[in-house]
Amino acid sequence: xxxxxxxxxxxxxxxxxxxxxxxxVAHTRETLPEAARAAELQSLVGTLRDDVVLLxxxxxxxxxxxxxxxNDVQAVRARAERDRARLESGQGxxxxxxxxxxxxxxxxxxxxxxxxxxxxxxxRREEQAALxxxxxxxxxxxxxxxxxxxxxxxxxxxxxxxxxxxxxxDRKAAATGLAEPMMKVYERLRGRLxxxxxxxxxxRCEGCRMPISPTEVHALLxxxxxxxxxxxxxxxxxxxxxxxxx
Numbered sequence: 001x002x003x004x005x006x007x008x009x010x011x012x013x014x015x016x017x018x019x020x021x022x023x024x025v026a027h028t029r030e031t032l033p034e035a036a037r038a039a040e041l042q043s044l045v046g047t048l049r050d051d052v053v054l055l056x057x058x059x060x061x062x063x064x065x066x067x068x069x070x071n072d073v074q075a076v077r078a079r080a081e082r083d084r085a086r087l088e089s090g091q092g093x094x095x096x097x098x099x100x101x102x103x104x105x106x107x108x109x110x111x112x113x114x115x116x117x118x119x120x121x122x123x124r125r126e127e128q129a130a131l132x133x134x135x136x137x138x139x140x141x142x143x144x145x146x147x148x149x150x151x152x153x154x155x156x157x158x159x160x161x162x163x164x165x166x167x168x169x170d171r172k173a174a175a176t177g178l179a180e181p182m183m184k185v186y187e188r189l190r191g192r193l194x195x196x197x198x199x200x201x202x203x204r205c206e207g208c209r210m211p212i213s214p215t216e217v218h219a220l221l222x223x224x225x226x227x228x229x230x231x232x233x234x235x236x237x238x239x240x241x242x243x244x245x246x
Contacts, residue, residue: 002228004179009239011174012186016197018171029160034153041146048139055132062125069118076114080107182228189236197237208234
């Protein structure tokens with residue numbers, strides 16, 4: 001049997017109330033919407049940043065393809081211009097001039113094919129560039145929102161940490177001097193049940209909210225005032241009311 005001064009038993013309810021408030025502050029901090037949103041945005045920013053790098057690489061590769069296609073077209077055009085100049089000069093045998101004419105026709109077909117390739121590559125480049133611009137815009141928006149949400153999260157963290165510090169100080173003061181055997185039982189029960197002490201009021205334990213039979217209540221209240229009571233249902237420490245029911 002643990003015996004504790006009745007006033008100290010009632011002080012234990014103050015400790016319990018402060019521990020409950022500390023648990024609430026901790027839960028609020030762990031489930032803060034701003035923190036969850038900041039984590040989502042951090043993940044989104046990372047994904048979009050990777051997408052930007054990938055699209056930048058694609059656009060860069062297509063830029064090189066466009067350059068190669070333009071050079072190929074230009075090379076054919078230059079060759080055709082040289083052939084036309086020779087053909088227009090009339091120099092050479094008729095066989096040579098006929099060969100130049102056939103080459104010009106072949107170069108024209110080649111140029112047309114190369115220009116089609118050039119156009120197709122340019123269209124793909126424009127498509128990827130448009131996608132890149134869109135992702136960059138989304139990334140900028142996500143970063144802006146992340147900055148705002150992070151600031152809000154940090155402000156709430158600071159507020160909750162300040163509350164926790166104040167509650168911890170109050171809890172330390174409230175628990176100072178309380179009987180060690182009672183506190184050991186209290187901490188063990190709190191770890192198992194979430195709370196270790198509750199008021200006995202209106203015929204029930206305010207911890208588990210289970211009714212206690214009038215006979216059991218009478219027997220509990222008949223015990224010495226300094227005896228630490230336990231709930232017959234949940235085993236929490238039961239604290240008598242300041243003015244027990246008649």
